[in-house]
Amino acid sequence: MHRYLLICLAFVPLISQAEIQEFKLNNGMKVIVQEDHRAPVVVSQVWYRAGALDEVNGKTGVAHVLEHMMFKGTKKVPAGQFSRMIAAAGGKENAFTGMDYTCYYQQLEKSNLPLSMRLEADRMQHLQITDEEFAKEIKVVMEERRWRTEDKPQSKVNEQFQAITFRAHPYGRPVVGHMNDLENMTAEDAREWYRNWYTPNNATLVVVGDVNTKEVLALAKQYFGPIKARALPPRKPQVEPAQLGVRRAVVKAPGKLPYLAMGFHAPVLAFKSTTTEQAWEPYALEVLAGVLSGNDSARLNQKLVRETSLALDVGAGYDTTSRGQHSLFELVGTPSEGKTVAELEAALLAQIELIKTSGVTQKELDRVKAAVIAADVYQRDSVFYQAMQLGQLETMGYPWGLIKEYPEKLKMVTSEQIQAVAKKYLNQDNMTVVTLDPQPIDPNAKPQGKPHVH
């Protein structure tokens, strides 16, 4: 249950009108509270601005390994006790690591919020990483990598895709880490990571639920307030050099169906409001992704799956925000039997060309906007989702106020703007293509033993 990776950063941040308040403790820790009194529950999340983005070669995966080690005990709360105490309170807990952040959370009946804060404050300061616990847990993480990546053909394609798309930027590395790096990782690597990044001035507490904002702030001051800030290591700007031509790779793995992943380097929203192209281009790319694959009748599925049967599946995706200030516009798909990945690639590019020359219809724009307006309401049904949005934006470096302008900004996007971003970014010199070449599994493998018959 714990400790799974959140590799995908994509979501559309949109949110309710409920009041959100932000505070900063004296040690630099941020506290964001949103009251939602529909049910007597609370979600509490501690976000650290430390993820795969901050790793260095030879130590890939250490952010995620540390996330696992965070459950391995302190002096006051020995290994395993954190989970037991939350469980005894009826709570659910988990953690996840992404490129941009690591997040720990608990979902509890509202009166248990102090327990969650006490435990998180304790492991923010007093984590003990013993060689013995590390030796066991690193094996767990290697099993996780086998399950998540090694034995999943599409995951392998995605890993290769990231790797050749980003030559310099850390987004080229897998969050779970390379197997070789995991095999050679030491407890000291994990301790170093903890010392570097686990300090209150690098963390944000997000609390959403049936709480009183003043009381939450008082609790935060009580538990997190006394923790001393430490200077963070300098973060160097990491910029991906411009791509100068198409890049291609092939991955062979056991399976039956081929698969195609294509991507184009693309901008993200600026951290601070700006009057440059960066103020609107990401919104135009987001709407374009919606027009291409926002629902089953959107262009890609309608044309390539339903009308021409060229593909079994297709999709488009794009993230408007990231801490690493880079994004990709991605197209993926599986060709139908008898069709090749090359034919699918050509068909996807033809759809992009069509956008460049003819734009999109008002109906398509309206449909994307309708989805945005509705999603803005629907998400209020989930306190967890609301907390996720706040924590992600804050940790990436955006003001959470972005949430409020987001729907309006998307609604302002025009067909001309979509054409402009398609022309500017979705071109071949800026493109990376990775395909899966499926290999037969051993044809001699036969079941052993007899199936049971009733």
Add this chain to the structure above:
Amino acid sequence: MFFKSVLVIFTLLTASFSAQAGLNIQHWQTISGTRVYFVENHDLPIVDVSINFPAGSARDTQDSSGVAGVTRYMMTLGADGMNEEAITNAFADIGAVFGGEFDLDRAGFKLRTLTSEQTKALETFNKVLHQPDFPEAVLAREKVRIVSGLQESATQPESISSKLFMKALYGSHPYSLSEEGEVASVGTMKVDDLRKFYQTYYTAKSAVIAMIGDMTPAQARTIAENMSAGLPQGPAIAKLPDVAPLAAPVMQSENHPASQAHILVGQPGIKRGDPDYFPLYVGNYILGGGGFVSRLTEEVREKRGLVYSVYSYFMPMAEAGPFQIGLQTKKEQANDALKLVNQTVALFIEKGVTEKELKAAKSNLIGGFPMRIDSNSKILDYLSVIGFYQLPLTYLDEFNSQIAKVTTQQIKEAYQRRVKPANFATVIVGAQE
């Protein structure tokens, strides 16, 4: 992620439906005989509706495997002259979310819409329910897609193992049939098969409607009447055949080039409403259900680092659903891990649980109640399970007290009577060569 998804199923199908005062379920029957379960809630301008039928994959036969699932899916791809593009767009134009569910027992549809758009959303929803067209050309195309998907699944260890496992547990019982069908049966499927299946199983008398949100009871009644009235008016559906317990152990292993072995161990478990449900459920929290505090996780992951995930669950169904233990581990250590799992289970059954473990389990299950009904979408799923399996409405209110009543003795006794490791089915895909 895997852990996560297992837990989602677990919560939905086996966890408590305990309601507390404040979750006022209104229940009635439409004129055509559809049971309705409704919770009024005006906090958000949202309407959530679902309708389910006893039309899951267990209604297929070996030869028709896949018809149930394809019928449900094809209903969404053409109705009352609207083609698939028009149907999707009708929902998209108003920001409505149209989905559904499908498993061994159930097939159904789900709709989430803004209150202001509910009339339009329900109009399209009802067309899908009442007047599916099953267009020939769309079926031909979808069959090709489904067959390709099945051929791909047949190469992936996770799908291979779960298919073998269900076969080993259920033999000739329809629970052994794949939800997606088989290459041969999907290949020969005809529009007529889908029409017949629809007419037989999507009847008003067998349907269960669940609703929550921004509606008055009077509005909810009108919506339910309209939804129910247009359905086929055939008889209610017969129950599924009983599941026989395993008479002898089954061990199946299959080679695979993957780096990990996928291991599944278990037997047919229990039905909905089984008198042993609560002792087995609380016991399973201790054995392998309680995330990071279960015995299996402690032994296999925490102490030895052999796996990322190991779990056990009972999935109570209309007939005895699976009791399943699952794990994935590097193939060189698969035998050791399996041995450890079997030892842990054997000890659990022989000695039972401690008072301390029981107290912790109750504390979690009872204390976790508020999180189970903290959103409309969660409550909708609970309403639909309660309705489909005809659990008493008081079941919700009594759930926590039922948990509280369970004793260590009951757990030990229930496991010894119901779980037979000597006859477990064991499936290993990616066995060491």
